[in-house]
Amino acid sequence: MSAGTAAAVRGVLFDLDGTLIDSAPDLAGAANRLRADHGLEPLPLEMLRPMVGSGARGMVGVAFGVVPGEAQFEPLRDAFLAHYDAMLLETTSAFAGVDEMLSALDAAGIPWGIVTNKATRFTSKIVAGLKLDERAAVVVCGDTTPHAKPHPEPLLHAARAMAVAPEAVVYVGDDLRDAQAARAAGMAMLVATWGYLGLGEPAHSWGAHALLDAPGQLLDWLGVPSV
Numbered sequence: 001m002s003a004g005t006a007a008a009v010r011g012v013l014f015d016l017d018g019t020l021i022d023s024a025p026d027l028a029g030a031a032n033r034l035r036a037d038h039g040l041e042p043l044p045l046e047m048l049r050p051m052v053g054s055g056a057r058g059m060v061g062v063a064f065g066v067v068p069g070e071a072q073f074e075p076l077r078d079a080f081l082a083h084y085d086a087m088l089l090e091t092t093s094a095f096a097g098v099d100e101m102l103s104a105l106d107a108a109g110i111p112w113g114i115v116t117n118k119a120t121r122f123t124s125k126i127v128a129g130l131k132l133d134e135r136a137a138v139v140v141c142g143d144t145t146p147h148a149k150p151h152p153e154p155l156l157h158a159a160r161a162m163a164v165a166p167e168a169v170v171y172v173g174d175d176l177r178d179a180q181a182a183r184a185a186g187m188a189m190l191v192a193t194w195g196y197l198g199l200g201e202p203a204h205s206w207g208a209h210a211l212l213d214a215p216g217q218l219l220d221w222l223g224v225p226s227v
């Protein structure tokens, strides 16, 4: 961690799934409803949870062993997304400590926003349902720009919308692609270790500035008082 980096921060961007909200049970539920359609037993949440950061591709991959490029992939993905669309907010809610952490940023006058790979049609319903849309300075989805993370463009787009230079932004995320996107955008990056983290390289090797154990630790890193 670099104190100089934290002192320079004037805006915060957050990943959505696995960072601000615990959406894994609903995503896993949608995958298991699709398995049931195909006469398959449900898979345990622990098997599906690590792949949430890879979106529908990750869920279809674990649930059916099918990857993009295979003929079955697109029909399975579309059927998965139809199930998910019907249960976006069945159990999904903010992680413990997120609401208080966001309130502390608001009180400190630090603008914050959301940069997710989730498509706009799902993200908009979820952030509205959880009343995050009225609080976030910007919400950038996987289809807002021509590129998704790990490309830096969604992060740069969000920084422009917040009118904060990229080098004065810290991105908080739970997946290797979040760290890659932040580095490519010239932003500091912090790992939300309460999230899904993927099954690849361990988080301590992602080149992040720090690993956070709980949302409130972002405030410690920034030197912002809790409220």
Ligand SMILES: O=C(O)COP(=O)(O)O
Residues within 6 Å of the ligand: 015, 016, 017, 018, 052, 053, 054, 055, 056, 115, 116, 117, 118, 119, 175
């Ligand atoms: O839906 C996805 O692809 C992952 O979403 P996230 O970027 O908010 O983790």
Ligand SMILES: [Mg+2]
Residues within 6 Å of the ligand: 015, 016, 017, 018, 019, 052, 053, 173, 174, 175, 195
């Ligand atoms: Mg995530």
